Amino acid sequence: MAIKIGLVGTGTVGCGFINILQKHHDDFVRHYGLDLEIVRVCSHSDTRAKDLGLGDRFTPDFHDIINDPEIDIVVELIGGTTDARDLIVGALSAGKHVVTANKALMASDGKEIMDLADQMHRNIAFEASVGGGIPIIEPMKHMLISNEIEQVKGIVNGTTNYMLTRMDQNDLTYEQALHEAQDEGFAEADPTADVDGLDAAAKIAILSSIAFNSRVTMGQVYAEGIRRISPIDLATARDMGYCVKLLAIGNRTPKGIDVRVHPTMLPLEHPLASVNGVDNAIYVVGDYVGQTMFFGEGAGSGPAASSVMGDVMETARLVKNNVQPLVGCTCTDSLPVVPMEDLLMRYYIRFVVMDTPGVLAAMAEVFAKHKVSVRSVIQRGHEASGSVDMVYVTHTAREKDVRDVLTDIQNLDDVLAPKCPPTVIRVDQ
Numbered sequence: 001m002a003i004k005i006g007l008v009g010t011g012t013v014g015c016g017f018i019n020i021l022q023k024h025h026d027d028f029v030r031h032y033g034l035d036l037e038i039v040r041v042c043s044h045s046d047t048r049a050k051d052l053g054l055g056d057r058f059t060p061d062f063h064d065i066i067n068d069p070e071i072d073i074v075v076e077l078i079g080g081t082t083d084a085r086d087l088i089v090g091a092l093s094a095g096k097h098v099v100t101a102n103k104a105l106m107a108s109d110g111k112e113i114m115d116l117a118d119q120m121h122r123n124i125a126f127e128a129s130v131g132g133g134i135p136i137i138e139p140m141k142h143m144l145i146s147n148e149i150e151q152v153k154g155i156v157n158g159t160t161n162y163m164l165t166r167m168d169q170n171d172l173t174y175e176q177a178l179h180e181a182q183d184e185g186f187a188e189a190d191p192t193a194d195v196d197g198l199d200a201a202a203k204i205a206i207l208s209s210i211a212f213n214s215r216v217t218m219g220q221v222y223a224e225g226i227r228r229i230s231p232i233d234l235a236t237a238r239d240m241g242y243c244v245k246l247l248a249i250g251n252r253t254p255k256g257i258d259v260r261v262h263p264t265m266l267p268l269e270h271p272l273a274s275v276n277g278v279d280n281a282i283y284v285v286g287d288y289v290g291q292t293m294f295f296g297e298g299a300g301s302g303p304a305a306s307s308v309m310g311d312v313m314e315t316a317r318l319v320k321n322n323v324q325p326l327v328g329c330t331c332t333d334s335l336p337v338v339p340m341e342d343l344l345m346r347y348y349i350r351f352v353v354m355d356t357p358g359v360l361a362a363m364a365e366v367f368a369k370h371k372v373s374v375r376s377v378i379q380r381g382h383e384a385s386g387s388v389d390m391v392y393v394t395h396t397a398r399e400k401d402v403r404d405v406l407t408d409i410q411n412l413d414d415v416l417a418p419k420c421p422p423t424v425i426r427v428d429q
Helices: 012-032 047-051 081-091 103-120 137-143 158-170 174-183 197-212 231-239 299-321 357-367 399-410
Strands: 002-006 033-044 071-077 097-100 149-155 242-253 256-267 279-286 288-295 345-354 374-380 387-396 425-426
Touching: 002 012, 002 299, 012 033, 012 299, 033 299, 071 299, 081 097, 081 103, 097 103, 097 299, 103 197, 137 197, 149 197, 149 288, 158 174, 158 231, 158 242, 158 279, 197 242, 197 256, 231 242, 231 345, 231 374, 231 425, 299 374, 345 357, 345 399, 357 374, 357 387, 357 399
Parallel strands: 002 033, 002 071, 071 097, 256 425
Antiparallel strands: 149 242, 149 279, 242 256, 279 288, 345 387, 345 425, 374 387
């Protein structure tokens, strides 16, 4: 019996998915007894469908796929949260299984979608929404299910990891690294979602929901990007025995879920510190399994299409054997998201100040006023121009108190702000 698939979206990942199926169709039949057949393809244009030999199966309207009674599995690869939501909700309501790579939709409307899938006894699979080709969602839902997950954190955006790697290893500025990433095809013309941490925020919302069995939406994730990071910050971090990575972090705490995205100074001996270029890695700590790490390519046609195909094959097993999904929505707890202001960490803070007498004493008074203890002070930089970089590393402090320090110091006469706003990097404990 052929398992019939309706594919919506023939972009990079969609074409990769078709290529995998065309190349390995007979292997899937021989090894797993799964005869997968794409019977309808939907996109804005039929050009790619024709190029891939599927022109006779093209439709411009995804409702034709929803309403086709023969289709068992709908594969959504168009992205966004409007048409994609209508497609997925419509397909599930029509009794079809769904595979998607849509991180934004699953991070915002995941609960509604998964509840509908449970109601309809259908599978909603979304491995490719996080980490590209890295298997992480299914391992967390199945192989690590015997653990209480204590922490999940990772490098989940290849664009920013590539940029930080180039800035660190080749002394590039943020602007130079971004331009290079765009030239290489790693960054979009509008890089906002990547460089401001929004892409990573969607992914950690999904991972935290699974890890902590409690719904976390993208809007609840504090997100801060890499725009203010400069080569001097990376060089200073390395001198201190650290590297800087844009981390997506979820922690289980006595007060609830601590979930956030921001640049972080990691000790060089940490497993995530050696993850460079466009690679992704996700580090998971469980109460019984201990420390684990999942590593691989985080984006691109091949890795993402590989994850989509894996989901399709697992879903096809359900169809073939006429069984319900093994693990549906696990977000049965209602843990609060801890306010960012209550975060306790060490902080790296760099100010650009005029090299004048008294400025250091004035800044010290502000730290003391807000009870933020300073561990070290380093002066770097531009004496000839009359300004210097003052780098402070604090002892463990509360986020709100550090923000109050930043506000007051930026108002001092000899501090060059807002022209040179301070750089803040949280230091992994």
